Amino acid sequence: xxxxxxxxxxxxxxxxxxxxxxxxxxxxxxxxxxxxxxxxxxxxxxxxxxxxxxxxxxxxxxxxxxxxxxxxxxxxxxxxxxxxxxxxxxxxxxxxxxxxxxxxxxxxxxxxxxxxxxxxxxxxxxxxxxxxxxxxxx
Numbered sequence: 001x002x003x004x005x006x007x008x009x010x011x012x013x014x015x016x017x018x019x020x021x022x023x024x025x026x027x028x029x030x031x032x033x034x035x036x037x038x039x040x041x042x043x044x045x046x047x048x049x050x051x052x053x054x055x056x057x058x059x060x061x062x063x064x065x066x067x068x069x070x071x072x073x074x075x076x077x078x079x080x081x082x083x084x085x086x087x088x089x090x091x092x093x094x095x096x097x098x099x100x101x102x103x104x105x106x107x108x109x110x111x112x113x114x115x116x117x118x119x120x121x122x123x124x125x126x127x128x129x130x131x132x133x134x135x136x137x138x
């Protein structure tokens with residue numbers, strides 16, 4: 001059976017966080033666009049271009065950095081903080097057990113962080129919302 005390749009690398013196709021986790025898997029040594037395209041399931045010929053464009057946007061928002069010397073992408077300081085912040089089981093359980101009606105107020109708290117927090121965090125929150133709502137509407 002032929003392999004099915006990804007065709008697009010927009011914020012609606014792949015979560016920023018998933019790309020950042022792939023970069024983090026390299027133990028801080030960075031990753032090339034070619035390597036990332038391969039692990040994310042793109043055709044070798046065009047994948048590096050697609051991922052490179054996406055990474056450039058992520059760099060603009062402060063999630064990743066580019067090292068000109070070795071031509072690799074790494075996580076920014078904010079990116080490392082975000083990928084290192086996993087929900088622990090008790091935290092996750094509280095959110096999962098919360099009634100849907102209470103999520104409205106919770107979303108208000110999340111949005112207040114968007115307004116007053118680190119700009120990278122704000123961009124990631126907005127893009128995560130865009131990704132998730134787009135997936136639901138597919």
